[in-house]
Amino acid sequence: MRSMSLSVSPAHSTASASGSTSPAPPPLSPGRVAAEEAAAQNPFLDAFFAVDKDRSESITPDELAAYMTSSSQFEANFGEKWMKLFDENDDGAITLDEYCNVLGLNPKQARIYRLNQLKAECLRSNRLPEDVTVIASSMGLEMQVDLTEIFRDAQRRGKDEKDVAGRLKQKLDGQFGKLWHVVMVTGQYWASYSHEPGLSFFFKIGRHIVMCWKTPGV
Template identity: 30%
Template sequence: MDANVKQFIELDTEHKEYLLTDDLDNLQKEKKMKENVVTEWKSKFDKNNTGKITLSEICKVQNVDIKEARKQYGTPPPELADVEIIETDMPEAMRVKVCRMINEGMKTHEKDEAGLVNYLKKELDNTFGRLWHVVTVYGRYYTFYTYEMGYNFTFKKNERIFIVYKTPDCEELSNNQQ
C-alpha cells in the first residue's frame, strides 16, 4: 500500500476519510512525523487550500484504488458490510447509526419509498439535530450540493443509492458570527 495512504489511514482514527490541515499540524508534533510531511501533504493533496485532505484525493493523486485503501481500516462493522461507499466524510460510528436507521426503516417502509425517506429524515433530525436531507436513487445520478463538514454519506446498499447529508444551520452560523 502507498505510504501516504497508509499514514493517512493511521491518522484517521474515526474513519471519516478526511483530515483537517490544522489538525495535521498538531498530529505532526504528537505522532513525531517528519517535519516536511504536513507541508508536503498540503501542497500535494490540498492544492485549492480548502483546509481539508481527503482519502479520495490522496488515492487519486497516488493512483491507488480507493476500495483497496478503505480495506486498510479493517473489517467494517456488520451494519456497513453491505454498503458500498461512494463518498463520505462522516465518522464511521455515525455511519453505523445511519445504517441502523435505514435497516429499521426498510423493514417498516418496504415498498413505500416516500415513507422511507420521510422516516429517515425525521430519525436523523431527532438523533443528530435538524436540517438533514435524504435522497434515494436507483441507477445513474448527478448531484452537487452543500453540506456541513462531517455530515455527508453517499453510498449504495443493494440496488438503492442513498445520499444523506446535513446542511449548515444559517441561523446558528449568523449567531456565531455576532
C-alpha cells in the same frame, strides 16, 4: 459548509468528488475496542442475530436451515423446535419482537444491544458490513454505522420508498439535529451539494443508493 460535486453509476458504485472533506478518523485504539466489546454479552440475543444474517429482524425456516448447516452441533429438528417455540402467530417467520416476547426480553434494548455489537465489530475491523458500499463520505465510521442501521430500520417499517426516505430524514433530524436532506435513487445520478463539515454520507445497500447530508437549521 463544504461543497461537493459527484456523479455515480450504480453498476459500478464508484464516485469522483471535488472539494475538501473532513479527514478520516484515526483508527480506534485497542483499549477502546476492548471497552466497546466489554459490554455485557447476551447469548440469547447473540443466537437470534447469528441466524438473522441479513438484519431483517425476521428469521425464516430457510435461514434456520442455512445456519444449521454451518455446524454439526444441531439436532435434526432444531429448526422445527425454534419455529414452534418462537413463531407466535404461525406465519412462517420468527420476528425479533416475537423472540423477545417469549424470552421476556425488551425488543428496544435488544436493538440497542445489536447496534452496539455491530459498532464494536466495525470499529475493530475499521469497515462497514459487507453489504454496504460507501460512495462518498465525510463522517466517521461510527456515525456511518448509525446511518446505515437507521436506514435499515426505515426499510423495515416503511410502506414504500417515499415513506422510507421520510422516516430516515425524520430520524436523522431527531437524533443528530436539523437540517438533514435525504435522497434515494436506484439509477444513475449526478449531484452537487453543500453540507456541514463531517456530515455527509452517500452509500449503497441492495439496489438503493442513499444520499444523506446536513445543512444548518434555520
